[in-house]
Amino acid sequence: MIQSILIATGFITITGLTLALLLVLAERRILNYGECEISINNGEKELTVQGGATLLASLAENDIFIPSACGGRGSCAYCKLRVLAGGGVISPVEEPYLSNEERKNGVRLSCQVKVRNDLQIEIPKELFSVCRFSGIIEYKKPLTYDIIELRIRLKQPESIDFVAGQYIQLESAEYKGRESVMRAYSIASVPADNRSIDLNIRLVPDGICTTWVFEVLKEGQAVHFTGPYGEFRLSDTDAPIICIAGGSGMAPIWSIIRDMKDRKIERETTYFFGARSQADLFYLEELRQLEKVLPWFTFIPALSAEPENSDWKGERGLITDVVSRHFPDCSRHEAYLCGSPGMIDACVAVLTKAGMPEDKILYDKFT
Amino acid sequence: MKESPQTRFLQSNLQASKFSAGGFLGNDQRPIDEIIADDLRQLEEIGRTVGEVVQLLKNAYEKIRSGLGNDVELSNGVTGRFYESMGRIPSPFRGDGVFEKGEAVVTDENSGDSLIITKLGIHLIEKHHFFQGVGCRYRIEPQQVFQILTK
Numbered sequence: 001m002i003q004s005i006l007i008a009t010g011f012i013t014i015t016g017l018t019l020a021l022l023l024v025l026a027e028r029r030i031l032n033y034g035e036c037e038i039s040i041n042n043g044e045k046e047l048t049v050q051g052g053a054t055l056l057a058s059l060a061e062n063d064i065f066i067p068s069a070c071g072g073r074g075s076c077a078y079c080k081l082r083v084l085a086g087g088g089v090i091s092p093v094e095e096p097y098l099s100n101e102e103r104k105n106g107v108r109l110s111c112q113v114k115v116r117n118d119l120q121i122e123i124p125k126e127l128f129s130v131c132r133f134s135g136i137i138e139y140k141k142p143l144t145y146d147i148i149e150l151r152i153r154l155k156q157p158e159s160i161d162f163v164a165g166q167y168i169q170l171e172s173a174e175y176k177g178r179e180s181v182m183r184a185y186s187i188a189s190v191p192a193d194n195r196s197i198d199l200n201i202r203l204v205p206d207g208i209c210t211t212w213v214f215e216v217l218k219e220g221q222a223v224h225f226t227g228p229y230g231e232f233r234l235s236d237t238d239a240p241i242i243c244i245a246g247g248s249g250m251a252p253i254w255s256i257i258r259d260m261k262d263r264k265i266e267r268e269t270t271y272f273f274g275a276r277s278q279a280d281l282f283y284l285e286e287l288r289q290l291e292k293v294l295p296w297f298t299f300i301p302a303l304s305a306e307p308e309n310s311d312w313k314g315e316r317g318l319i320t321d322v323v324s325r326h327f328p329d330c331s332r333h334e335a336y337l338c339g340s341p342g343m344i345d346a347c348v349a350v351l352t353k354a355g356m357p358e359d360k361i362l363y364d365k366f367t
Numbered sequence: 368m369k370e371s372p373q374t375r376f377l378q379s380n381l382q383a384s385k386f387s388a389g390g391f392l393g394n395d396q397r398p399i400d401e402i403i404a405d406d407l408r409q410l411e412e413i414g415r416t417v418g419e420v421v422q423l424l425k426n427a428y429e430k431i432r433s434g435l436g437n438d439v440e441l442s443n444g445v446t447g448r449f450y451e452s453m454g455r456i457p458s459p460f461r462g463d464g465v466f467e468k469g470e471a472v473v474t475d476e477n478s479g480d481s482l483i484i485t486k487l488g489i490h491l492i493e494k495h496h497f498f499q500g501v502g503c504r505y506r507i508e509p510q511q512v513f514q515i516l517t518k
Contacts, residue, residue, distance in 0.1 A: 075457035077465055096462040178388060183454065204452045205470075206388045206504060246436070247451060276436055304437045318435055340451030341467050342432040 037118040040064075041125065049115055055083070056110040065130045065226040066123065067169060069182050072111035079110040082122040087113045131157055132226045133168075137219050138196060143282035147248055149188065150199045150213065152223055159194040160228065162187060164259035165252045165336075165364070168197065168227030172212040183209035186338065186364060187228065188251035190258045200282075202248040232338070232364040234260065239334040239360070240268035242327060244319060244347050246275065249338035252364055254283060256336065261294060270298045270326065274319030274343070276305040278312055300326065319343070320350045331355035337363035373461070380459035381500075391459055391491075393502025406498045410509045420509060421493045423516040428484045431471035442518040447473045456487055460495060475515045482507060482515055 033051025038058065040047070049058040056072055056079050059065070070076035077097040083106050090098065094109045106122075113119075135152035143149050154160060169182045189198035204210045217223070234256055243253045253271060260267070275281050280303075287299040302315035302322040315322045327333065330351050337347050344363050351361055381399065383390040395402060410416065431439050431447035439447045452468035466487040473482040488505050491497040499506040 069454065070457070075465070076455070077457075092462065096464045178383065185453075204468075205450070207452070208388045211388070248453075274435065304435070318437070320435070340435075340449075340469060342449060342451065342469065343435050346433065346435060 033116045036115050038115065039118070039120045041122055042120075044125075045128065051115050051117070053115055054111050055081075055087075055108075055113040055115055055119065055121070058115050059110065063131070064123070064127060065132060066110050066127065067184070067226075067229055068111060069169070069184070070111075074109055074112045077109060080107050081110050082106045083108045083113055084120040084122060086117050086119040087121075088116065127229075129161065130226055130229060131160075132224060133157060133160065134222060134224055135196070137217060137221050137223060139219055140213075140217065143200065144280055146203045147282060148201055148203075148214065150201055150217075151189075151196055152199070152225070153196045155222075160197060161194065162191055162197075162228035163233045164191055164255040165233040166228035166230040167232075167252070167364075168199075168225045169229065170199070170209065170213075171224045171226075172209045173216070175212055175216045178208050178212075181208050182226075184229070186230075186232075186248075186251035186255070188254050190255055190262055192259070192262050198251075200248045200251040200254075230364070232336075232362060234265070234336075235334060235362070237334065238267060240332060241270070242323065242330065242333050242335045242351070243269065243271040244323060244335065244337045244339070244343075245271075245273055246319065246339040246343050247280070249340075249343075249364070250283065252338050253336060257290065257297065261290070266294075266296045268296050270300060272319055272323050272326075273299070273301045274322075274339075275301065275303055277303055278306060278310065318346075320346045323347065324350055324354065327354060329355055331357075333360070335361045335363075337361065376461055377459060380461075384459075387456065387459075389504055390500075391497075391503055391505075392500030393504075393506060395500030395502060397500070399497065402498070402500055403496050406509050407496055413510060413513065415509070415513060417492060417496055420507075420512050421489060423512055424482075424484050424489050424492070424507070427473055427482075427516055428471045428486070428489065431473070431484075432469070441473065441516065444476045445473065445515055445518055446476070447471050456485075458487060458490060460491075463490065463494065466490060473515060475518075478514070480511055480515055482511060 035048050036051040038047040038049060047062050054072060056066055056068060066079045066081060068076060068079040074093040087108055091112050094112050097109060098107055133154055134156045135154045138151040138153040141149045167184050167186045169184050172181050174180050185199045185201060187197050188200045201210055201213050203214050232252055245253045257271065281301055290297055291299050300315055302317060302319050303312055304318050306312045306316060333356060335351050335356060337344050348361055352358055381391045427441060427447060431449045434449055436449055441447055450470045450472060454468050455465040456468055457465045471484040473484065483505050485505060488507060498509060
């Protein structure tokens with residue numbers, strides 16, 4: 001009896017072990033894609049990677065950081081790039097994020113494309129210069145009741161090359177059971193100051209990253225970010241400029257205007273900043289000071305909900321109405337906008353109505 | 368009963384995640400099917416439809432959003448204000464896409480009740496009849512929509 005039990009147990013154990021061994025061997029043989037070549041931008045850069053990982057991860061391993069906010073879950077759709085060959089079929093996860101035009105052009109979510117064979121891809125050239133930075137919080141300074149200025153002193157690499165108007169992706173740490181996330185913030189400082197970056201961050205109720213910045217992050221603490229990213233920047237033309245921003249949309253405009261001063265670009269520029277009340281204004285003194293030293297620069301803050309009996313002597317009303325009053329004809333101008341999607345939509349409508357061609361309206365929508 | 372991979376994926380996405388700090392269920396212990404069924408029953412009892420809810424929410428959201436952060440009067444004693452936010456948020460349901468962040472907060476000064484309307488919230492109701500769990504910041508009480516937005 002005991003002998004039979006032992007034989008049966010032994011048989012089952014050996015069978016199990018054999019099956020497990022077969023599975024391991026099969027996995028190694030079937031799922032081992034070996035080394036794969038990734039050719040970027042028609043051979044401008046060639047990578048040799050171990051197959052099996054996602055394209056997003058394989059590129060990051062080779063210091064090419066594609067913007068991503070969801071950590072490769074296929075839910076933020078930020079990591080789009082063109083896969084010209086070898087990407088396989090579009091997965092069901094990618095389907096809803098790709099327009100017909102994008103499908104036609106081979107656009108894919110890089111976090112959903114597995115490297116199983118050689119690939120040909122196309123990415124914006126400036127992504128080659130994106131790095132992952134480590135830095136230290138030099139200070140965290142309140143600008144208003146819900147916006148802070150964060151200065152990050154760079155440690156590794158020690159300096160950053162960026163164009164005024166670009167953004168970075170800040171990585172929050174895990175806290176209170178919340179996962180680490182990446183969120184995009186425009187750089188508020190100027191390119192000439194390349195040893196540190198300043199960010200203007202507004203507290204979003206229940207926001208994972210902003211709550212971390214406001215409540216957890218301390219001066220002297222180490223932080224990480226990738227960047228620089230983005231196409232929002234000053235054009236090469238001589239057209240007079242209208243800038244419009246609201247809230248933390250101040251950051252890229254604040255950078256662009258001071259960069260113009262640094263580079264001695266003297267284009268007629270009018271900056272409209274929309275806020276509800278005086279409590280929402282910041283950098284007011286600094287901008288007034290710039291107005292004094294830059295004959296080509298005018299700053300027009302406008303308040304939409306300031307008490308009527310207050311000491312405010314500046315413009316009042318919705319920012320769109322204020323812009324219309326100052327510029328009934330915008331046909332000669334270029335516009336640079338940064339703010340919420342609602343504000344951008346409203347401003348685009350006003351500017352086009354005043355004769356500005358849509359391709360002259362450049363914006364950094366908070367999306 | 369064993370959960371399907373789709374259900375497991377959804378349940379995991381409904382929890383607090385990289386995108387939603389508080390998740391979509393609040394402190395509601397009911398399964399999502401039950402939350403949906405209960406809310407539909409509530410609507411049926413008051414003789415209203417999901418379509419009517421969605422229309423009211425969409426109208427209010429767009430009107431408040433166009434106020435660019437200023438108070439917008441929707442009706443006597445009912446005001447709304449839009450709070451901008453950076454980025455986009457994906458639906459917890461696979462394949463639904465991503466939605467503009469930003470909240471339209473509606474307040475009924477008489478009753479003190481309020482609604483927080485988001486693009487994703489409207490979509491979840493329209494496509495999945497999911498009003499989110501009780502205790503969730505973005506939960507929309509079906510009855511409250513009519514109490515506040517049809518004044």
